[in-house]
Amino acid sequence: QVQLVESGGGLVQAGGSLRLSCAASGRTFSNYAMGWFRQAPGKERAFVAAFSRNGITTYYTDSVKGRFTISRDNAKNTVYLQMNSLKPEDTAVYYCAASRYTNNYSYRSEYDYWGQGTQVTVSS
Secondary structure (H helix, E strand, O other): OOEEEEEOOEEEEOOOOEEEEEEEEOOOHHHOEEEEEEEOOOOOOEEEEEEOOOOOOEEEOHHHOOOEEEEEEHHHOEEEEEEOOOOHHHOEEEEEEEEOOOOOOOOHHHOOEEOOOEEEEEEO
8 A cells, every 4th residue: 555645736837946855664666657747727637747666767748848757756755746837728737646657657547556636726
């Protein structure tokens, strides 16, 4: 069992930055794929970024490439999402997720464990 707790959300003006953190406990997560998803009001939960299970390869949805960076600190069992040049359309609840086996990192159904989410609001 893996427990995930997100933090770092908040209200920021367009063009600003936030760093989200996801602390994992319960299992060593170094061999897990770790992903970030987001859900805007009235929309489905969508893929944002992920780390492969070997922790080497990163993946991003097109709309955040060049603005968001996913990173991980295995010693702290924590994964981060640095978000720069934020836009109002980035407003959503952001969720951290973990998967022991997936190679399909953008599919939310592939993830076994989810955090409770953290709200990010970008004002124009």
